[in-house]
Amino acid sequence: xxxxxxxxxxxxxxxxxxxxxxxxxxxxxxxxxxxxxxxxxxxxxxxxxxxxxxxxxxxxxxxxxxxxxxxxxxxxxxxxxxxxxxxxxxxxxxxxxxxxxxxxxxxxxxxxxxxxxx
Amino acid sequence: xxxxxxxxxxxxxxxxxxxxxxxxxxxxxxxxxxxxxxxxxxxxxxxxxxxxxxxxxxxxxxxxxxxxxxxxxxxxxxxxxxxxxxxxxxxxxxxxxxxxxxxx
Numbered sequence: 070x071x072x073x074x075x076x077x078x079x080x081x082x083x084x085x086x087x088x089x090x091x092x093x094x095x096x097x098x099x100x101x102x103x104x105x106x107x108x109x110x111x112x113x114x115x116x117x118x119x120x121x122x123x124x125x126x127x128x129x130x131x132x133x134x135x136x137x138x139x140x141x142x143x144x145x146x147x148x149x150x151x152x153x154x155x156x157x158x159x160x161x162x163x164x165x166x167x168x169x170x171x172x173x174x175x176x177x178x179x180x181x182x183x184x185x186x187x
Numbered sequence: 188x189x190x191x192x193x194x195x196x197x198x199x200x201x202x203x204x205x206x207x208x209x210x211x212x213x214x215x216x217x218x219x220x221x222x223x224x225x226x227x228x229x230x231x232x233x234x235x236x237x238x239x240x241x242x243x244x245x246x247x248x249x250x251x252x253x254x255x256x257x258x259x260x261x262x263x264x265x266x267x268x269x270x271x272x273x274x275x276x277x278x279x280x281x282x283x284x285x286x287x288x289x290x291x
Contacts (some may be wrong), residue, residue, distance in 0.1 A: 086242050088247075136247075155290065156283070163278035165276040166254060170258070
């Protein structure tokens, strides 16, 4: 169940990213804000059931991959191999940071705080 | 310029995350208010940056700056670990960001 929450959160994440770039009407913007809220809420819910670092890492990975894919598939963004490789490297750094930090904090305390704090 | 806007967005994101922690500890209205302002500013500058940058690039860099910004803040002000693996990951994010800027 929490894994499903992460996937849905990532879908809403892609939703607001698309909205942020392509919204033109008030309805679009309302939809964008709703996506932001839902994505955030689901992320927090998932974080109660699974290690926060894992949740965040998977979420960010799916969100980024989803955004790039949607851009290529629906918005005619050219498939740029170099760009995709660089984005992957960037993501590796973000996810790596979560995991190397988390492994050290596991010995400090049981409760997980929000990713940014560790 | 779009990249400056993107960096500013990342910085506000980083700021917002620190307010999440502060809210966790202090639980007052001021912390919540500052949190809302920070994240709102972050989204605003991200939207600005995305006018001229691809969605995936902007989103990835924004996430990256927010994450490493929060990590650096933690290292500088909260005594969090500066071990090599963390610094390496931060370096990866920075290198990739610079690379994306160069190829854009």
